[in-house]
Amino acid sequence: MTSATLFGLAGAALVGIGLFGMLVRTDPLLRILCFNLLGGGVFLVFGAVARRGAGAGFGGDPVPQAIILTGLVVAFAATALAVALVLRLASAEDKR
Amino acid sequence: MIADLLLVAAMLIVALASMLARQAFTAVALFIAYGLLLTLAWVRLAAVDVAMTEAAIGAGLSGVLLLGAVRRLATQASPPPEQPPGPAMTLLIALGCAALAAALGAVVLLLPNPAPSLAAPVAANLPATDLGNPVTGVLMSFRALDTLLESAVVLLAVVCVWALTPEGGWGGVPGAAQPVQRDGPLALLARALPPLGIVIAMHILWVGADAPGGKFQAAAILAAMWLLPWMAGLVTPPPIAARWLRWTIAIGPVVFIAIGLAGAVIEGAFLAYPPGWAKPLILIIEFILTASIAVALALLVIGTPDTAQRR
Amino acid sequence: MGMLPMLAVMLPVLAMVAAVPLGARGAERLTLAVLPIGLALSIVIAVIVQLTQAPILYHLGHWAPPLGIAFRADGLSAAMLVTTAIVVAAVAIFARADFGTASGAPERRQAFAFWPLLLALWAAINLLLVANDLFTLYVGLELLTFAAMPLVCLDGSRATLEAALRYLMFALLGSVLYLLGVALIYGAAGTLDIVLLRERVTADPPVILAIAVMTAGLLAKTALLPLHLWLPPAHAGAPAAASAILSALVVKGSFILLLRLWFGVMAAVPLPDAAQILAGLGATAILLGSVAALRETRLKLLVAYSTVAQIGYLFLMFPLLAAVPGVSDIAAKAWTGGVVQAVSHAFAKAAMFLAAGIMAARFGHDRIAELGGAGRAMPVTLLTFALAGLSLMGVPPSGGFAAKWLLLSAAIGAGQWWWALVILGGGLLTGGYVYRVLASGLRSGGAAVPMSTPVTWRRDGMALGLAVISVALGFLPLAAFGLVQVGQLDLAP
Amino acid sequence: MPEFLLAAALLVFLTVAVGLVRVLRGPSEADRIMAAQLLGTGGIATLLLVGQATAMPALTDVALILALLAAFASVAMARTAPSREDEQEPPA
Known part of the structure; x- marks a missing residue:
C-alpha cells in the first residue's frame, strides 16, 4: 500500500467520523467543528488523488493541490459564517 | 511507512476524541491538534503549499475562531439543547456513516492505475507564466477564475457576518470587547510576535511565485498578527462604517477583475496575461489580494459588531 | 460574442x-x-x-x-x-x-x-x-449559500436566525458532500470539465459513488423531500423580496447542477433505477407538499410549502429522460417540460411571494382566515396571486400548463403513466390551496386596510408583471421552447 | 546522514505522539494546553529534520508558519480555558 492510499483511507474514515458528529451532536458549535473534521477528510481524499497523480517532476498533481487550497479558504469562510450565526443566536437568547 | 501509520492513527484518534468530547473547550483543543497533524499529513503527501495553508488557516485561524466562540458562549445563556437522537437512531446513523466510510475506502482502493493527472500539461505550460511554483501557476493562471471568485466569496462572507449585527450596533466596532492585558504571556507575544510575523508573511508571499507559499498563507499569517494585539486588548478594530476598511477588503477583488477584463480587451480572453507580462501582473494581484484577504480573514475571526461596544 | x-x-x-x-x-x-x-x-x-x-x-x-x-x-x-x-x-x-x-x-x-x-x-x-467545470460550480454553490443565508434572517428575529442556522447546516453538508464527489471524479477521470467528462466517465464504482454523494448533497440544497425541512421556515420568515428570490431562483441553482451531472457528465451512462427513485421522491413531494400547503394557516408558509411541492415536478423529468434513450422525441418533451416548469415556477412563485408580502404588509399579519376585504382593498394583489396560482395549477393557457402538459405526454409516451396521475393529482391539490386564499380574500369585511400609495402601486406592478409572464409563457408557440434543447449533451445531433 | 535525521524525526514524532495521551485525557485543561504546545513544538522539530533529510527547504517555511500559528493558538487556548477562578467570577 502506498502512503497516498493510506491517507486516502484515513480521509474516508474521517468523513465517516465528521458526518456522524454533524448528525448526532446537538450543540451547534460542535456541529460546526464536526463539519470541519468532515471537510478535513474530504480534502485528504482529494490529497490522496493529487499524490497519486505525481509526475512530470512534481511530487503531486498541482491542479487538485490548488483546488484543495481554494477549498480550505472557502471552508474557513463558511466556518466563520456559521460561528457568527451561532453567537448571534446565543445573544438573542440572552436578551429574552 | 511506520511514520505514516503512526500519523494516521494519531489523526483518527484525535478526530474521534474531538467529535465525542463532552466539553466544547476540549473538543476545540483536540481540533487544533488535529490541524497540526493534518499539516504533517500534507507534507507526507508532497503538498507543501497545502500544508502551509492548513497550518495557517486549518489549525491556526479556525482554531482561534472556535476558541473565541467557546469563550463568548461560556458567558452567555446557552440555547435550549436540541433533542439528541435516541439510541436506536444513533445506531442507525452510525451504521450509515460507517457504510459511507467503508464505501469511500473501497473506492479509494479502486481508483484507476496509473492515475489520471494534469501534472504533465501543467509542467508543459508553466514556462508561459514565468512562475516556478506549479500550484501558484494553477491558482493564478490556469484556474485563475476560481481564485478570483474565491476572493469574492471571502468578501461576501464578511458582508454576511456584518449583516448579523444586532439592532442598534450598526456601524460600530466589530467583535466583542477584549479585556486589556498589560502583562503576561499574551501581552508579551502580542508585542513581540507581529514584527516577526510580518517579515515571515512577506517572505512567504515573495517566495510563492517559485516555491511553496503565496497569498493565502501570507494573508493568514498577517491576519493572525493583527488578531494577537486585538486579543490582548491593545488595539481596537476600526468601526465597520469606516470607508477605508471597506475599500481595503474590496480593493483586491476589484483589481483582480480589472486586470482580468483588461486581458479580455487586450488579449481577447478574460484573465489572459499579455506575453512577458504574466509574472509582474500576477505579483501585483497577489500583493493587493494579500492585503485584502488578510484584513477580511481577521474580520471574519473578530466577528459581528456588538451593541455593548458601541461608542 | x-x-x-x-x-x-x-x-x-x-x-x-x-x-x-x-x-x-x-x-x-x-x-x-x-x-x-x-x-x-x-x-x-x-x-x-x-x-x-x-x-x-x-x-x-x-x-x-x-x-x-x-x-x-x-x-x-x-x-x-x-x-x-x-x-x-x-x-x-x-x-x-x-x-x-x-x-x-x-x-x-x-x-x-x-x-x-x-x-x-x-x-x-x-x-x-454557464460554468462547465465541477469545481468552479462548487465555488458557485458556496457563493449562492453565503448570499442566501443572511437574506433568510435579514430581519434579525430569533425565529429567522434559527431558520438561517438550520438552512446553513443543510447547505454546508450539501456542499461538502458535493466536493467529495468532485474529488472522486477527478481521481477517476483526471478532469472536471463536464464536456470532457461525458466522454471519459464509465459506470465504475468511484464514479457511481461520486454521483451518489453529489446527488444527495444537491438534493439537500434543492430541498427535495425528505430533505426539505429547512425550506418552509427559511423562505417564510424572510422579507418578501428575499423570499421571492429564494423560492424562485436559489433552489433552482442546485437543481440545474443536478441536471448537468445526470444528463451532462453521466449522459453516456444512464441510471434508470436511480432516476425512478428521484422521481418517486418528487411525486411524494408533490403530494405531501400540496397537502401541507392545503392545511397551512399562514399565507407565507402556504406559499413556501407550495415550493416544496412544485420542486417535486422538476424531478419527474429524470426517469422520462433516462428510460427511453432511443426515442429522442419523448426525451426532448421531458427535457423541455422540466425546464419550462423551472422557468414558469420561478416567475409564478416570485409573483406569489411578492403578492403575499404586499398583503402581509398591509394587513399587518398573514393569517389566511383573516384576509377578508382584500379583494376590494387590493384587487391587483389578489389578481396577481390568482394568475400565479393558475400557472402553478397548470390551467391552460399558462407556462405551468405547457410544462405539465409536456411532462404528462412524455410520461404517457414513455409508458410510465403513474407519473401522469401524480401530475393531475398535484394540479387538483394546488387548485385547492390557491382557492382557499382567493376565497378568503374575496370575502367582504375584515379590518380596515390602509389606502394605496404610489409605492404600493409600483410594488403591485412588479408582482403582477411576473405573474403575467408566467401565464404568457403558455401563449408561446411550442417551437419557441426549442431554445432549451440547444446544446443538450445527450440529445445533441 | 539523511537516514540518521529521518530516524531522529521519527523519534521526535513518537515522543509527541505519546504526549497526545495528555491532550486526550487531560485531566486538567492546563495539561491539554501544554500537550498541544508540545505537539506544535514537536511538529516543528519533525518538519525541520525531515526538511533537512530530504533536501526540501520549503519545509522550513512550513515550520516557520507552524511556529507562529501554534504560539497564536496556544495563547488563545490559555485565555479561553475554563479554570476554577472563572467559575466564581466571570472574566471582565
Whole structure:
C-alpha cells in the first residue's frame, strides 16, 4: 500500500467520523467543528488523488493541490459564517 | 511507512476524541491538534503549499475562531439543547456513516492505475507564466477564475457576518470587547510576535511565485498578527462604517477583475496575461489580494459588531 | 460574442464587490444601473443561442480544458439567464421601498446587506448556469449559500436566525458532500470539465459513488423531500423580496447542477433505477407538499410549502429522460417540460411571494382566515396571486400548463403513466390551496386596510408583471421552447 | 546522514505522539494546553529534520508558519480555558 492510499483511507474514515458528529451532536458549535473534521477528510481524499497523480517532476498533481487550497479558504469562510450565526443566536437568547 | 501509520492513527484518534468530547473547550483543543497533524499529513503527501495553508488557516485561524466562540458562549445563556437522537437512531446513523466510510475506502482502493493527472500539461505550460511554483501557476493562471471568485466569496462572507449585527450596533466596532492585558504571556507575544510575523508573511508571499507559499498563507499569517494585539486588548478594530476598511477588503477583488477584463480587451480572453507580462501582473494581484484577504480573514475571526461596544 | 457569458457572470460579481465600499445608497444605485445591462446581456445570449442553434463556448485566459476552465452557455443556460435577470430586476425594484436609502439618511444594516447579497445571488446563479467545470460550480454553490443565508434572517428575529442556522447546516453538508464527489471524479477521470467528462466517465464504482454523494448533497440544497425541512421556515420568515428570490431562483441553482451531472457528465451512462427513485421522491413531494400547503394557516408558509411541492415536478423529468434513450422525441418533451416548469415556477412563485408580502404588509399579519376585504382593498394583489396560482395549477393557457402538459405526454409516451396521475393529482391539490386564499380574500369585511400609495402601486406592478409572464409563457408557440434543447449533451445531433 | 535525521524525526514524532495521551485525557485543561504546545513544538522539530533529510527547504517555511500559528493558538487556548477562578467570577 502506498502512503497516498493510506491517507486516502484515513480521509474516508474521517468523513465517516465528521458526518456522524454533524448528525448526532446537538450543540451547534460542535456541529460546526464536526463539519470541519468532515471537510478535513474530504480534502485528504482529494490529497490522496493529487499524490497519486505525481509526475512530470512534481511530487503531486498541482491542479487538485490548488483546488484543495481554494477549498480550505472557502471552508474557513463558511466556518466563520456559521460561528457568527451561532453567537448571534446565543445573544438573542440572552436578551429574552 | 511506520511514520505514516503512526500519523494516521494519531489523526483518527484525535478526530474521534474531538467529535465525542463532552466539553466544547476540549473538543476545540483536540481540533487544533488535529490541524497540526493534518499539516504533517500534507507534507507526507508532497503538498507543501497545502500544508502551509492548513497550518495557517486549518489549525491556526479556525482554531482561534472556535476558541473565541467557546469563550463568548461560556458567558452567555446557552440555547435550549436540541433533542439528541435516541439510541436506536444513533445506531442507525452510525451504521450509515460507517457504510459511507467503508464505501469511500473501497473506492479509494479502486481508483484507476496509473492515475489520471494534469501534472504533465501543467509542467508543459508553466514556462508561459514565468512562475516556478506549479500550484501558484494553477491558482493564478490556469484556474485563475476560481481564485478570483474565491476572493469574492471571502468578501461576501464578511458582508454576511456584518449583516448579523444586532439592532442598534450598526456601524460600530466589530467583535466583542477584549479585556486589556498589560502583562503576561499574551501581552508579551502580542508585542513581540507581529514584527516577526510580518517579515515571515512577506517572505512567504515573495517566495510563492517559485516555491511553496503565496497569498493565502501570507494573508493568514498577517491576519493572525493583527488578531494577537486585538486579543490582548491593545488595539481596537476600526468601526465597520469606516470607508477605508471597506475599500481595503474590496480593493483586491476589484483589481483582480480589472486586470482580468483588461486581458479580455487586450488579449481577447478574460484573465489572459499579455506575453512577458504574466509574472509582474500576477505579483501585483497577489500583493493587493494579500492585503485584502488578510484584513477580511481577521474580520471574519473578530466577528459581528456588538451593541455593548458601541461608542 | 464568446465573451458574453463571462460578462454575464463578472458584471454582478464586480458590482457586488464594489457595492461594499460604496455603502447602502451607492450600492442601491449601482444595482439599479447594472440591472438593465445584465438583462440585455442575457437576452442577447439567448438570441445568439437560438439563432446559431449552438452553445456559446469560452475559454478563460485562453486555457482550454482540462487544464483551464470553460464557460458554456447552452439553451438551458440561456433560458434560465433571462429568467434570472427578469426576476432579479423585478425584485430589486420591488425592494427599493424596503431597502432603499434616502439621500442623506444614515446607512441601515438591512439596506447595506441587501444589495450586495442580491448581486452575489445573481452572480452565483449565472455562474452555476454557464460554468462547465465541477469545481468552479462548487465555488458557485458556496457563493449562492453565503448570499442566501443572511437574506433568510435579514430581519434579525430569533425565529429567522434559527431558520438561517438550520438552512446553513443543510447547505454546508450539501456542499461538502458535493466536493467529495468532485474529488472522486477527478481521481477517476483526471478532469472536471463536464464536456470532457461525458466522454471519459464509465459506470465504475468511484464514479457511481461520486454521483451518489453529489446527488444527495444537491438534493439537500434543492430541498427535495425528505430533505426539505429547512425550506418552509427559511423562505417564510424572510422579507418578501428575499423570499421571492429564494423560492424562485436559489433552489433552482442546485437543481440545474443536478441536471448537468445526470444528463451532462453521466449522459453516456444512464441510471434508470436511480432516476425512478428521484422521481418517486418528487411525486411524494408533490403530494405531501400540496397537502401541507392545503392545511397551512399562514399565507407565507402556504406559499413556501407550495415550493416544496412544485420542486417535486422538476424531478419527474429524470426517469422520462433516462428510460427511453432511443426515442429522442419523448426525451426532448421531458427535457423541455422540466425546464419550462423551472422557468414558469420561478416567475409564478416570485409573483406569489411578492403578492403575499404586499398583503402581509398591509394587513399587518398573514393569517389566511383573516384576509377578508382584500379583494376590494387590493384587487391587483389578489389578481396577481390568482394568475400565479393558475400557472402553478397548470390551467391552460399558462407556462405551468405547457410544462405539465409536456411532462404528462412524455410520461404517457414513455409508458410510465403513474407519473401522469401524480401530475393531475398535484394540479387538483394546488387548485385547492390557491382557492382557499382567493376565497378568503374575496370575502367582504375584515379590518380596515390602509389606502394605496404610489409605492404600493409600483410594488403591485412588479408582482403582477411576473405573474403575467408566467401565464404568457403558455401563449408561446411550442417551437419557441426549442431554445432549451440547444446544446443538450445527450440529445445533441 | 539523511537516514540518521529521518530516524531522529521519527523519534521526535513518537515522543509527541505519546504526549497526545495528555491532550486526550487531560485531566486538567492546563495539561491539554501544554500537550498541544508540545505537539506544535514537536511538529516543528519533525518538519525541520525531515526538511533537512530530504533536501526540501520549503519545509522550513512550513515550520516557520507552524511556529507562529501554534504560539497564536496556544495563547488563545490559555485565555479561553475554563479554570476554577472563572467559575466564581466571570472574566471582565
